[in-house]
Amino acid sequence: MNPIIATIKASRWQNLLIVALTMVLVRMALIQPFFKILIEDSSVDFARGMGDLDFTLLVISSLLIAAAGNLINDYFDIKIDRVNKPDKIIVGRYLKRRVAMMLHLVFNGIAVLIAGYLAYKAGKIELAFIQIILVATLWFYSIDFKRRLIWGNLSIAFCVALVPIVVWVFEILTMITVNNELFEEQAAKAIFKEFSEVTLAWVLGLSLFSFLLTIGREIIKDIVDIKGDLAFHCKSLPIVLGIQKSKMIASAFHAIVIALAIYVQQVYLPDKGTLFYVFVIITPLLGAAIVTTVKAQEPHQFKLPSLLNKLASLAGVLYLVMVYYILNQF
Numbered sequence: 115m116n117p118i119i120a121t122i123k124a125s126r127w128q129n130l131l132i133v134a135l136t137m138v139l140v141r142m143a144l145i146q147p148f149f150k151i152l153i154e155d156s157s158v159d160f161a162r163g164m165g166d167l168d169f170t171l172l173v174i175s176s177l178l179i180a181a182a183g184n185l186i187n188d189y190f191d192i193k194i195d196r197v198n199k200p201d202k203i204i205v206g207r208y209l210k211r212r213v214a215m216m217l218h219l220v221f222n223g224i225a226v227l228i229a230g231y232l233a234y235k236a237g238k239i240e241l242a243f244i245q246i247i248l249v250a251t252l253w254f255y256s257i258d259f260k261r262r263l264i265w266g267n268l269s270i271a272f273c274v275a276l277v278p279i280v281v282w283v284f285e286i287l288t289m290i291t292v293n294n295e296l297f298e299e300q301a302a303k304a305i306f307k308e309f310s311e312v313t314l315a316w317v318l319g320l321s322l323f324s325f326l327l328t329i330g331r332e333i334i335k336d337i338v339d340i341k342g343d344l345a346f347h348c349k350s351l352p353i354v355l356g357i358q359k360s361k362m363i364a365s366a367f368h369a370i371v372i373a374l375a376i377y378v379q380q381v382y383l384p385d386k387g388t389l390f391y392v393f394v395i396i397t398p399l400l401g402a403a404i405v406t407t408v409k410a411q412e413p414h415q416f417k418l419p420s421l422l423n424k425l426a427s428l429a430g431v432l433y434l435v436m437v438y439y440i441l442n443q444f
């Protein structure tokens with residue numbers, strides 16, 4: 115296998131596409147339409163936040179961190195992967211371990227430099243620490259957290275949930291910096307406060323959705339990987355509590371997401387589009403994930419609930435496309 119192809123595969127290019135899609139939709143389908151409705155249509159002349167080039171750099175920074183995290187995880191996981199998935203090993207077979215380590219360092223270095231530049235432009239250099247925290251979390255996940263009870267699941271879920279929040283934080287703080295003089299007016303403060311609170315509520319909702327689904331998916335993954343994890347003394351949930359209890363916990367996270375989606379739709383988003391999305395797409399996917407998780411006995415049988423979880427996660431992100439069309443009707 116060509117080293118470039120090996121690097122792309124080891125970086126989990128499908129996951130990187132989801133990260134990029136999430137960031138683009140949070141900006142284009144959520145933040146920008148609300149900016150138009152709540153700010154551009156007001157009497158206050160606000161300037162937009164990040165330019166397209168800077169936003170592209172933010173996406174690249176996040177993708178590099180995610181790719182580096184996947185590479186370093188494979189670097190430290192070679193022995194476990196020889197037990198769990200011997201036919202899918204890339205690092206150590208098609209990509210030399212020292213090359214994987216070098217790429218991890220280079221990717222993270224570039225990502226942090228980009229974050230520093232964007233944080234400086236936003237007027238808050240401490241913003242760079244968001245990306246540094248992501249780098250550190252993925253590093254400690256690879257060398258330690260993944261072997262501890264629930265810590266590995268929480269750390270990955272945290273990183274996934276942070277993706278939409280990163281976009282919001284950089285966009286909002288950049289807007290504050292470029293519009294600093296306008297905030298001397300009470301009217302401008304009130305308008306911007308409403309805009310930031312509304313968009314934050316949406317972003318946090320998406321992050322919570324991603325966080326809960328990721329934990330459920332990671333628990334299912336731990337069940338599949340129990341043989342290798344057991345051989346190398348990991349303390350994953352299935353090893354500590356058993357497979358049956360772990361199946362129930364993973365299913366509980368899916369059930370919580372269904373309940374929250376229905377609650378939000380009924381109380382806050384009663385439009386027909388959201389009603390359709392929740393009851394025809396999200397609920398059936400996660401309901402099927404629960405049923406197939408409970409019924410699964412052999413490792414290969416957990417592939418279907420894992421796939422259903424991923425499809426529900428993707429559907430949750432793509433819901434922002436519907437939000438975009440709803441908001442553009444105003």
